[in-house]
Amino acid sequence: RARWLFWTDWGENPRIERVGMDGTNRSVIINTKIYWPNGLTLDTATQRVYFADSKLDYIDFCYYNGTGRQQVLAASHYLLHPHSLTLFEDTLYWTDRQLNRVLSAHKFKGNNQTVVSHLISQPLSIHVHHPSLQPISSNPCESQPCQHICLLSPSASQGYTCKCKPGFRTTPDGNCIEEEISFLMVMRGSQIIDVSTRPGDKTTGYLTPIVGVDHGLQIDYDRKTASVMWVEGKDNDGDNCTVWSMSYTGGKKSQFAGIDSNIIGAPAVVAFDWLGRNLFFGNRITSTLEVMKVDGKTKPRAIILANNGNNTSVARPRSMCIDPIDGKIYWTDEGGFGVPEKIGRVNMDGSNPIILAQPTKPDAITIDIDRKIIYFSTQFPTQIKSINVDGTGERTIMDESNNVGQAKALGVMNNTLFYLDPTYEKLVRVDLNDINNPKVILENEPDLKTFTIFKKRPLVDHPCLISNGNCDQICLPSEGRSRLCTCGVGFRKDNEVRCAEFKTYAVVAQLDTIRGFSLKDSSEAMVPISGPGHHILHVDIHYSDNWIYWVEYNRGTWNGIFRIRPNGTDMQPVIREGIG
Known part of the structure; x- marks a missing residue:
């Protein structure tokens, strides 16, 4: 009252x-x-x-x-x-x-x-x-006078104040309109907070703070659904990760993809495609770049690029950025398994992978889509460099002489570079026309993890924005503002836009997972049976009823015989009792 x-x-x-x-x-x-x-x-x-x-x-x-x-x-x-x-x-x-x-x-x-x-x-x-x-009293908000949020006020003459949810501002008539403002989404400790892009500006409220982020690694956002997506490691393990999602206007976080979502390995780096409505991620355990549809209930997933032994393939992706207008993925790779350290580029459908540069210890990466320039950092030596998207024009922007300890995350907007430095506990803004005059946004801030720039992303007329490009499952932006359709794991292309399930494939138990492989090209023919703790001894199928059966052993109370559909649904225990 x-x-x-x-x-x-x-x-x-x-x-x-x-x-x-x-x-x-x-x-x-x-x-x-x-x-x-x-x-x-x-x-x-x-x-x-x-x-x-x-x-x-x-x-x-x-x-x-x-x-x-x-x-x-x-x-x-x-x-x-x-x-x-x-x-x-x-x-x-x-x-x-x-x-x-x-x-x-x-x-x-x-x-x-x-x-x-x-x-x-x-x-x-x-x-x-x-x-x-909690006595009942008159409520000036009961008539719903506000478009978004009605807050009781001790001083307003009408007894309430209208507020807008994050990302919107109040007009003089009390309505809410979307605010085209840019800010930094910063992961600090176990929180994701909003920080102004302007030094000294303490304005906040663009983002409802997200708490309970454990071992956070990467972050991105989807303006259409007003949601934040971030990667969490497990016990400081940067490989076994989970992607979580939550509305940046507040709500409950939910698991988007991770070790419990039938993905072999785990997503460790992510980049959101706002044209195709896809989430691209790098899988460090399986040495793959993958894509997952963000809309719909099933969220089909496909492998874009794997380690096939070539120098241009992927080993241990560390950071990723994309340009969906040109249909390109860019990533930094720690190398290994016969693959060199590099800055790589590949089309979003996995075709034409190339090496743009081969620095030592590559770290973060970002792209200026308008100027077609890639910015990346290296750990040893500590440097921030730029290169054109075709691999030409490599140059050093900043290094240790500019008081850069480690540029763990990068962002660029309006010819201004932002970098996060956990060594010197700061977040810095650099005018690329005057790199000798950096402005500190945050300083003396321990446990800085990463950041991204929340801004209006460029929208173009694109076929993926209309009925998913008529694709059955995944619509991938391609060169020349065109699109390519692809199918998720467990499906094959029936024609340009349609997908069909595999009819014949080999089912293989690998102790901690069960996978299906096409007999023609070794592609994934079923949704993997995966997740933590599996000890799979035997596997068999019942083709006419469309079931896969397997035996779990050495799992204590989880010992038994289970079954599941090839599409990853309807997992059931068959026998759980009377088994040693």
Whole structure:
């Protein structure tokens, strides 16, 4: 009813703050005699804030504006490490992590101290459930006056403020229109945040921060679905990775592709194709470049380029960028398995792979689509270089003499280069017409992972944008703004646009996976049965009923006989009990 939001902040300057529910009128209400403000609760009937300090061991209250501060309880053996508070009528309840108890006392006098429960180990949050704590009152947002978000306001005359979701701005008439603004999506620690491209500009709010990113490696975005896609490693393993997706306006993250999605190996580097609506990724375990359709339920996947022993093939892709207007993929390759270190280029259908350059320890890569220039970095020696998309005109842009420690990620926009340097803990902007005057965007920021530039991507008239180019499964941008259709794993091309399932193929068990291979050209003829923990001893098929059967052993409770359809659906246990 008062339309205020309150919170505690430990930090270097511990305090209690409030702000209107529409983000206005922020102020500090308590910043003295406070150290570890843990618990916080409201007495809406008297408009008071109750708070507990787990370092100084007290419970105080004040009015919503910070005045009238009084102490309820201190120096009590009932109060050793208060963690969370709640209130009901005249009784205050709190949890104590050191006492392992839930306790209570009178909310004004602090007397009648009582142990409510002593049977809880490490009690944390506490809340009283009762309708009187959330009384019904008039709601100015009930009539849905806003196009996107209606926020209650303590100061606005109408009682609310209209806000737009990230990527949009409010017009004078209160509507929301898409905002053509560029910003940096930065992966820092376990978060993905938005940062302005302009030095010193602290404006945020273009992106709802994403938290819970474990061992993040790469990032990209899809403006059409307003989603972010990022790669997470597993226990600092840069090979066994998973691609996650989440709306950049907020929501729940979901697994897009990874070790549990029937992909042999795992995607380690990604690049989003906004014309064909595809996600390209590099698979370091299988030494392949692959593509997956992002729309639809089945998301067909195809291998574009594999390690066939030629110098132009792929071994261990480290970074990737694409130009869907010209139908090209560019990647840095660490080399190995007979393949040299290189900057590679290949058509999106996997044809015509070539070597653009062969630097030592290539790292990040990005492309200026308008100027047809590739920028890439190397680790040893530390350099940022450029090269034309045809492999000519290679030159060094920056090196250690420019205070570059490691350019782990690159981005380019409007003849301005951005690079992320985890060695010197900074994100830097460089005018390519004046490279001796770099501007630091972020500095003294530990655990910087990677970034990408969120911007309006060039759209052209392209056949893939119309009915998926009439392709059955995957529409790939090609040279001259044309398109090629391809089929996912388990299918073959029946004609230019149609796909058909393989009728005859070999099914092979490889201990940790089952794969199907065409008898003609060794292409993948079925969706692989893969994922962590498989120990597959035998495999057989029932052709007329369209089932594949296999035996799992040495998996404890997962020992047994299972079956699945060749398209990767309907996995079922056949026998799970009575097997050693």
